[in-house]
Amino acid sequence: MRILFLLFLAVFLFAKNILIINSYSIKLPWTKGELEGILEKINNKQNLKIFIEFMDTKYFQPTPMRMLNYYYYLKDKYKNINFDIVITTDDNALNFVRKYKNEPIFSNAKVFFAGVNNLKLADTLPKNVYAGVFEKKEPLVNLNFAKKIVPNLKTVYVVADNSNSAKAVMKEYKNAFKNIKSPTLIYLNEKNLENILETIKKAPKNSAMLLLTPFSFSLEDSHISYKYAIVLISQVFPHPIIIHTDLLANVPNSNVVGGKATDALTQGKEAGKKVLEYLSGTPMQKIGFTFEKANKMYLNVLNLKKFGIDAYALGYKNAIYVNKPRTFYEMYKEWIIGSIIIFFAVLMMIVILILKNIQLKKYNEKISKMNKELEEKIFSALSELKEKEKLLLHQTKVSAIGEMFLMVSRKIKEKLHKLLEKEETKEEATYILNKLTMIEKYFNDSSVLEFDLKEATKEVVYSLKDVLNEGLVEIKGENIYIFGYKNKFQQVILDFLYNMSKFQNEIEKIIFEFKEDKIEIHIRFKHFSKNLIDNFENVLNNELYYTRLIMQQYFCSECNYRVDKNSVIMEIIL
Template sequence: MKKGGLNCFRTFLWLLIFISAILCAMQYNHGEKTTKNIVILNSYHKGLTWTDEQTNGILNALNQYHNDLSISVEYMDWKRYPTEENINNIYTQLEYKYSNQKIDLILTTDDAALDFALKHRHAIFSDAPIVFSGVNEKDALRLLREHQKVTGVVEKVDPDQTIALALKINPKIKEVYVIYDNTESGLSTGELTIEAIRRINPEIKIKTYNDKPFNELLSDVAHAPKDSIVLITTYYSDIDHTVLGFEKTCRLISAASAVPIYHLYTFGLNNGALGGSMLNGKLQGEAAGQLAFRILQGEDIDRIPRSDFQATEYIFDYHQLQRFNISKSKLPKESTIINKPFSFFETYHDIVVTTIIIFVILVIFICILLYHLKKIHRMKEELEAKHDELTQLNKELTASDHKIKSQYLELVRTQENLMLREHQYRLLFEKMLNGFFVFKPVYNEDHKLVDIKFLNVNPSFKQQANIQIDDVIGRTWTDIFGYPSLELSIYERILETGRTERFETYYGKINAYYLVNAFKISSNQIGVIFENISEYKMAIKEIKKLNEELEQRVAIRTAELSQAMDELESFTYTVSHDLKSPLRAIDSYSRIMYEDHGKNLHSDAVDIIHNIRGICKDLISMINNLLEYSMASKKELSKEEINIKEMFISVFNELQLAYPEREVNLIIETVLPTVYADKLLLRQVIYNILSNAFKFTKNASKPRIIIGNTITSEEYIFYVKDNGIGFNMEYSKKLFGIFQRLHTSDEFEGTGIGLVTIKKIIQKHGGRAWIEGQVNVGATIYFTLPFSW
């Protein structure tokens, strides 16, 4: 026996060594796998439901089987930009990205992407094999021809089943409104649908709308007779190239239509479509992903035929069935109905049946119990005979009961102490000002800490981290913030050593500093107390920076201000005494000449006198603006707290009174803060900006002015946007020069000094000013003021 046991042990040991060697070899081979580069090329744009469904289906299929794939997803946006220029841009972009890479496989969705991949895969995609989806049989034959290394899933829309079902629901149908657009897929699907209608019932009248504007389509379906239906295939834009989108089209048609709307694609669901035999883009994508997996496993693509996978299913909208009073009995048995109201029996069918079965079993058990009760009654008589023995035993137990009671009282006292400590802990947990949370570690297969999961957080967590408590508990750090915690190594060390650690941390994405105390609660829990110290850190940095720059800035600013003051005083004196007096004299002499001799002068001479007076007034206005500009530099700032919103509204109302014939709409689209500035100078800035907006929107049919601001860590950024004449951005730098104008005074009044004054006042406050615009679209003036707490 001993020898036999030893032989068995040796056999088991050799078997264990053999299995370990195989596992090591498998792990080594797995480590040698190379990454496969895959490109998913979509014909249309991201956000289009049909494209997103196919892409998600492909990714689901690939992710289910492969972990060593590098997948790139590209979009051609062919629905919105079906132009040769778009194709050329896409070619340039993809050639730049992929021509120097080894591409192992291309997956395409819909016709445009397949056509592009076939034409350019040699130049761009390493002559890689192609798997397509979303292309019908007719277009597949046209595009593929004699191409090699291509397979895919043929898009098989099912108009026959949908039309047959519609005739079953309403046998009196005499007319079908077939709606499709003029894209490749739209025309192809539309032809298949028309052929199916003629094949099923040639007497049905067919009306198509690929050559009509959308408004005419809505008008027709709104007046459709009761013996008609609407059948939508693919409709993205109308004959006028007005882009509407699949979902919006379906919703608008359904809202206008008095008859049921049938659809061939699932993206019509929840958008007003009744339903039908609908093509599911996700199933198409998953089938294509399965073919791709076979190719990546080494199967020869030329030996894989194109798949005729049936990706359609009967789906109907309960709300639309109710709207048109269609009974579920008229639908196929395998139909799926969405938006159904809750039914207890249908939802819990298995539970109800199981409950009935359990009830029957319980009845059987009750019968058995009754039988045993009779048996127990007989046993009771036997037990009474042993009562005397139990009575004696009870006396002995009574003595033990006193001891148990004393132990119970001790246990009660201990429990009360625990409850008191629990109350104290809960009070501290809820009332402490610092944020506090408890988490458990999340490990990977190698037992390495890769994430943390929140178990509990205190009320101050919301104030410190600016996150709702309900959005945290039960979730991992990565689920909440989108990236792993920066302190995983510290938490791993705390779990290993059990020591409490205190540290500071910084999160650049939210620009916040935290002081953290972390400690081990148990082998599977860590407590963290933290406090936001961003303001303290920012104050230290600011003080240090100010101390370093203060002396240099004071010296530079003193010299600059001294020179500017001298120049401005000289300029002001020259303007006020040497320019304005002669101009006023010229204006007065011209007025006297006109008053004394105007009746005897020729009309041309009178016009010349008026022109002279007008020029004098313009020059005096320009001189006043220059004086205003110079005084803006000379004036010492007298800063105070200013409600800038009230100042904007006050100046706007003042200008509105000056232009009573204008109806300008003022929109304040953000909260405007209280700022710290010179009230008179800031009002001059706002007056000049709004005056420009009023002036340059005089030709707009519905003039509007939009005001708003954003805040950075250093400054407020205000913007004032109008929808006026605008300007070419090539000349934007000229606008901040004295007397620089982009329009003549005949077109728009002004001297060209307003923007210069704005810039000078804002710079005096330590801010910046700039302007952006687009011809016939409008202009936006930006200015900043230093941020103050």
């Protein structure tokens, strides 16, 4: 904790205090550009505390009394701060600091500047205290530019307001042009724009204008913006206007064609670089002053085209082209961006709909599958229910027949016992009684026992010999013994033979052949026909349904049949 406190204290004690004083308001694009350039360079430097002030001397003339009051304002505001560095933008701020340099607020500070027009200061400022960027114009370069774009140039108007900066720049231009005899140079340096407009509207045909500083013009005793001033000048002066400050390169509705101009952002960056050099340990004497380095050639493409000049054919290297013809994208930027947004919104909606459709399709497929499975289950359940109904009906039918047969059998037996008492009917009554007893076993006996399938079949055939045609049934093969319900097996044979008795006039032979693993029943027809087979298959599928079910339930056997020539062969797989 103590170490952190010491580090914080060290940072506070050794931090550099920087005061930036701007001659004009932050609302002025030139000042804004200079300040942005300075801050771009020094803002990322650690251990700097930066304070910013604006003098606003474009609107409030820097009179001695105002400057004194401004000094007292700063002195009171920053009475507890010792400035290590002061940075000024443009002439008025530098002149202010120079005047009060020996006062406590500025006495220990190194002074850096940008945008200064008074070039004579380069010879008088002490280089161990001052370093910066002069706003050195290039009058001869711009005069040659005017000659390039105005064939047979006759007259050049050099125009500026009457601010201190304007007076310094005007003096610089007059000095540069002192040996120029052609074209004719007319200097207009005053605050009242009305007087200037009155003069330039009489300009001859082959004329041009060098516009220096239009920032402090007044119209009808009121200050006007530089943009409005340039528009008014362009309305009465239908000739090329050449500028010396980047701020004026692209004023709408004007005749400004460009020129070699000082660049506010570059001015600020150059000043900021000099501050960093000093902070890195470079002596002030080696940092010095910069002049033309911050100047750039600006060409207004559309305004030059208005005067029949191709900006790109003038041959200036590294020129900055402004007011270029708008591309299709620039012209319809909002529409294009809006269309792109709408396109992607629609595309997104389509993608969402496609995904939803795919999802819906999957749901539908799932529902369809579930419906199909449900239908199959319902169909299976209905089929099973029908089978059970069919079974129940058959069982009821067989049960009713069995009960009825047993009831009738008992009554017949009672009468037969009476007949047995008579000698003449005793033998026949005994035969009938034995038959009835045998058939009763088919329905009553439900015990599991070992029995011979072949012999059990013979018993059934024997019990039906009065019903079946003689010789209709033949039994052959092996004797097969199994454990099971003999009465159930005999019910199967009885049910089968009973149903076959319906066709015995068409059947030539029924052969039971007992084998080790199955029983084959060959039904051979006298006259084979499709209609007969259809009727026969109906009996096998419906009437003998209970028969097949008993074999499956009690003997785990399968019953199948096939048609072979004039025969139907049934197989009971054991």
